[in-house]
Amino acid sequence: MDTRADSGVSEVSIQTMPSYEMHSYRRKVKSIAVWSISFAALAFVMFIILDILLSVISKGVPGLSLKLFATQTSGIAGGLQNAILGTLMLIVISSLISAPLGVLAGIYISLFAPKRFGAVIRFISEVLAGIPSIVIGYFGYMVMVLQWGMGFSALAGGISLSIIILPYIVRTTDASFRQIPKSYLEGAIALGMTPFMATRTVLLKLATPGVLTGILLAVSIALGETAPLIYTAGWSNFDPNLQLIKNPVAYLTYVVWTYLNEPYNAAHQLAYTAALLLVAIVLVLHLLVRLLQRGSIKHA
C-alpha cells in the first residue's frame, strides 16, 4: 500500500520534472557525503576524548586513597593535600578578583556604556583573551614576583589567573545581559526605578544563570593552567599557609606536568591521580553549568 503510493509519486515526478529529480538526487548524494564526513569527524573526536578519559581514569584510580588527601607531597611521592589546597586557594583568589570585576565590567558595557566605548572595551577584552597564558605568566613574573617583590606566591599566581579568565567573565556577562529583552528594563524604569535598581533586581535575576555559567567555565579554564603558575606561584611541598605573598604554593597541574617527566613509578602514579582529580572537578563544574542552563530556560 505504502510502496505503491510512493512509486506512484516518483513516477509522476520523473515524467514531469526530470531536472528537479536530478537535482534532488545530486543533493541527496551530497548531503549523505557531508553527513558521513561530519559523523566521522565527530567519531574521531569522541574517540580521542574517550581515550584520554579512559587512560586518565584507569591510570589515576589506583592512586586514589584517603592518604592522598591527607598527606603532602614529599620528593616524588606522598599525597596531594598541598596541591589540592593550593589549587583551591589560587581558584578562590582569582575568582574573588575577576568575578566582581568581570561581572561589573560586563554589566557596564552591556547596559550603560556609550556604544563606541562599549565596543572598545569588548575589543580590548577579546585581545586579552587571545594573549597566550605563558606571556601573562612571564609578565606576572617580571612585574609581580620580581618588581613588586611578591616573590612566588598565591597572590601573584591568583592575579595572573584572574587576568587570564577576566575576559571570559566579561564576555559571558555582557552576552547574558544583552540577550535580555528590552521590555524588562523598560517595564522597570517606567515604574520609576533607576536603571541601577532595575539592573540589581529584575535584570540580574534574568542574567544570573548565564553569569554563573561564565564564572564556572572561567574557573575550569583557570584549573587547567600550568605555565603562568610556574612563573608566579612556584611550587611548595607544604600546605598553603594563608600567607598571600612570598610563600610559594602547590597546585595540581604542576604535579601532572613535572611528575610525568620523573623516571619513577610513584611519581607517574601521582601525576595520573592529579590529572584524574582535575578532570573530575572540571566535569562537576560542567554538570553544574548544565543544571544552571536548564534552570534558565524556564523563564524565557
Added chain:
Amino acid sequence: MTNDTVALDDSVHLTESELLELEAVLTGGIHLKKTAESAKETVIRVENLSAYFGHKQVLQNLQLEIKDQEITALIGPSGCGKTTFLRTLNRMSHTVPGFRHEGVVSVLGRDVSEVRDVESFRRAVGMLFQRPNPFPMSIIDNLTLALKLFGVSKKERIEIAKDKLNEVGLYEDLKDRLHQSPFALSGGQQQRLCLARALAVQPKVLLLDEPASALDPKSTKLLEDLFVRLAEHMTIVIVTHNLAQAKRIAKRTAFMEAGEIVEFELTDKLFYHPQDPRTRVYVEEQIG
C-alpha cells in the same frame, strides 16, 4: 443619513458642559459637579513639539491638550510616531541614545525637559506596554518590588498589592497562587497583572501603547472596562490600531500621520465627521 449624524454630533458637541452638569446632578449634586468642572483641568499640554532620532525628524510641531479624567486615543498608520510621542510624555523616549525634542511638553504641570527627579516623575506617569512584561519573580513580588525599593513597609506593600489585584479583577483568581510565577498566567491575565503593577505606585497619568493588541477579544473587553473605570480618577492616553476600540472608550482622539497631528477632536466627531481629508481617507480605509 449623513444629516442625521451631523445633527447628532453637533448637539453632543454643543451641550457637552450641560451634559456634565446633568450628570453631576443625577449622580450626587454639588460635590460631583465640582469634580466634573475640575475635569476640564489640562494635565498634558504639548506645544510645538518636534522630536528627532539623530538627524531623523519623527514628530513635527505637535499641538495638543489632554484633560484629566478622560481617555484620549492616538491613532494613525504604522511608523507615524504614536509610540515616540507617547514615550516622550514620561521621558522614556529620552532613554534612547540620539533622541531629542524641541518645544514644550508639560505633564502634571512639569516640563519634561526640566524634570530633575525623573524617577518620581515616572512614578506619577505610569505605562503599559504592547506585550505583557511581568518580571521573572512571583506574582506578589511583581506587584511589590517597586514599592519595596521606594521604602514602603512590608505590611503596606502587601495591602496595596492585594488592593490593586482586586481593582483589576484578578484577586479572586490569583489569591491562592500569589507566590507562583506569573508566566503561567494567560496573556490577558498577565497584562492585567502589569496594569496592577503600574497602578501600585499610584500614578496620576497612564500611558498605554497598544495594550490589547496581543490579546483575545474577551481579555480586550475586560481591559477596556478597566480603563474606563480608571479614567474616573486619572488621565489615560492610549495608542491603538483598533479604531473600534478608540470609539468604545476614548472621549477624544488624535489622528497622526507622518509625525504630525492631523486632527484632534471628540472621538465621534473625528470618526463620523472628519474635517481633514487625510483623516477621512484613513478612517474609511480602516472601517472598510
